[in-house]
Amino acid sequence: MAKVKTQYVCQNCGYSSPTHFGRCPNCGAWNQMIEEIVAQERPTSSKATPSRRQDGQKHAPELLSEVDLKPEPRVKTKLDELNRVLGGGIVPGSLILIGGDPGIGKSTLLLQVSGQLQDTDEKVLYISGEESASQIKLRASRLGVKGAKLYLYPETNMATIRETITDLDPKYIIIDSVQTMNEPELNSVVGSVSQIREVTAELMKIAKNEQRTIFLVGHVTKDGAIAGPKMLEHMVDTVLYFEGDTNHSYRILRSVKNRFGSTNEIGIFEMKVDGLHEVANPSEIFLEERLAGATGSAVVVSMEGTRPILVEIQALLAPSMFGNAKRTSTGIDHNKVALLMAVLEKRANLMLQNQDAYLKATGGVKLNEPAIDLATALAIASSYRDHEIAPEDCFIGEIGLTGEIRRVNRIEQRLGEAAKLGFKRAFIPKNNMTGLKVPKGLTVIGLTTIGEAIQRVFKKTE
Structure with missing residues (x-):
């Protein structure tokens, strides 16, 4: 009998080694090296892995000008x-990956979508590797989903799933989840790097060659990234992250990759007993509990994809009790906070080195664009000086290291959203004032430096 060859594969990055390591030499992850049996390469055999199997079709190179384009x-x-997050709707034949924390609502969202897609007179196949058909039926009853053309299939064997797809011929397929699917011709354990890679490659071939739209549910690690090799996100067409706190009812669906639309687009949902309900105006939610007269609060008009959203940024500064001051932030990059506080200390003469700083973007949203700099800096200055900012003021602008306020994009769209929600004044970069169309009822003030901004904003309260 031939000796079985094994190797150790990192479940985080896919690095393989003939010897075991406690820490992966490639990505540095601890305790991720799992022993797997090395399968022999048989590219032309019937026992070859699915991604290497010949499909019987011979594809010849085509000139770009001769490619027949039939957009569906x-x-x-x-x-x-x-629809907004996907770029306007579902593209036929696309492979869509949805990741999120356990219990956040991934299966609920896809079951609701399945019930809506069957209304297009197309078959929908819901494949679950985690729940039985009766358990899915129980959730569907709670959500009010009726299955005239919705088929439930609790199965994990990819060979059986391929045969079922061929026999049933569904237009839409939901895989819940990709980490539970098993390719029987591989000797590795379910959920390993090689299993996820081969299962995704097979599903991608089904989606592209047969024009079937496939939704994949992906588990996430404790760091929030989708479990498995990074190659998984490269192979699919769209990657969506379902975010939110299980202790609160609001959920955010964020697009981080989309071959057919804008990235960093978000959709806001509210989780209720009968399922997910979309939130048409998220700006009102983020501002509805704003406390009047509070210091350390400023409103920014941030762009999330193509949508402007008004978010309250809160800052709390307190004298440090120890030698090193704390810098803690939620929803705002920690390095950005440290940079802005250094600029305020150097360019605006605010003594912040002995102050503990705590910052937060309310509503659970994550802000990572440059235009939030001005609102963040003024929230810090407001808390430090203990002077409130007028509740009808909002702020847009990027701050440079020399204290200058730099222009931002889509300024008119941002101002239109601010005017719609009743704000009276908007502080923006002076370079954005050229040719600007100001909405009715809104006063726009152009700023050049952060020192000028502090002087103008706190002029009435000092």
Whole structure:
């Protein structure tokens, strides 16, 4: 009998080694090296892995000018927020990956979408590797989903799943989840790097060659990244992250990769007993509990993809009790906070080195664009001076290391959203004032430096 060859594969990055390591030499992850059996390469055999198997079709190179382009219209669901995140609707033949923390609502969202897609007179196949058909039926009853053309299939064997797809011929397929699917011709354990890679490659071939739209549910690690090799996110067409706190009802669906639309687009949902309900105006939610007369609070008009959203940024400064001052932030990059406080100390003469700083973007949203700099800096200055900012003021602008306020994009769209929610004044970079169309009822003030901004904003309160 031939000796079985094994290797150790990192479940985080896919690095392989003939010897075991406690820490992966490639990505540095601890305790991720799992022993797997090395399969022999048989590219032309019937026992070859699915991604290497010949499909019987011979494809010849084509000139770009001779490629027959037949664009199919996007399929719109009844959830406008989901359509927005996908770039206008579902592209036929696309492979969509949805990741999120356990219990956040991934299966609920896809079951609702499945019930809506069957209304297009197309078959929907819901493949679950985690729940039985009766358990899915129980959730569908709670959500009010009726399955005239919705088929439930609790199965994990990819060979059986391929045969079922061929026999049933569904237009839409949901895989819940990709980490539970098993390719029987591989000797590795379920959920390993090689299993996830081969299962995804097979599903991608089904989606592209047979024009079937496939949704994949992906587990996440404790760091929030989708479990498995990074190659998984490269192979699919769209990567969506479902975010939120299980202790609160609001959920954020964020697009981080989309071959057919804008990235960093978000959709806001509210989790209720009968499922997810879309939130048409998220700015009102983020501002509805704003406390009047509070210091350390400033409103920014941030762009999330193509949508302007008004978010309250809160800052709390307190004298440090120890030698090193704390810098803690939620929803705002920690390095950005440290940079802005250094600029305020150097360019605006605020003594912040002995102050503990705590910053937060309310509503659970994560802000990572440059235009939030001005609101963040003024929230810090407001808390430090213990002077409130007028509740009808909002702020847009990027701050440079020399204290200058730099221009931002889509300024008119941002100002229009601020005017719609009743704000009276908007402080923006002076370079954005050229040719600007100001909405009715809104006063726009152009600023050049952070020192000028502090002087103008706190002029009435000092």
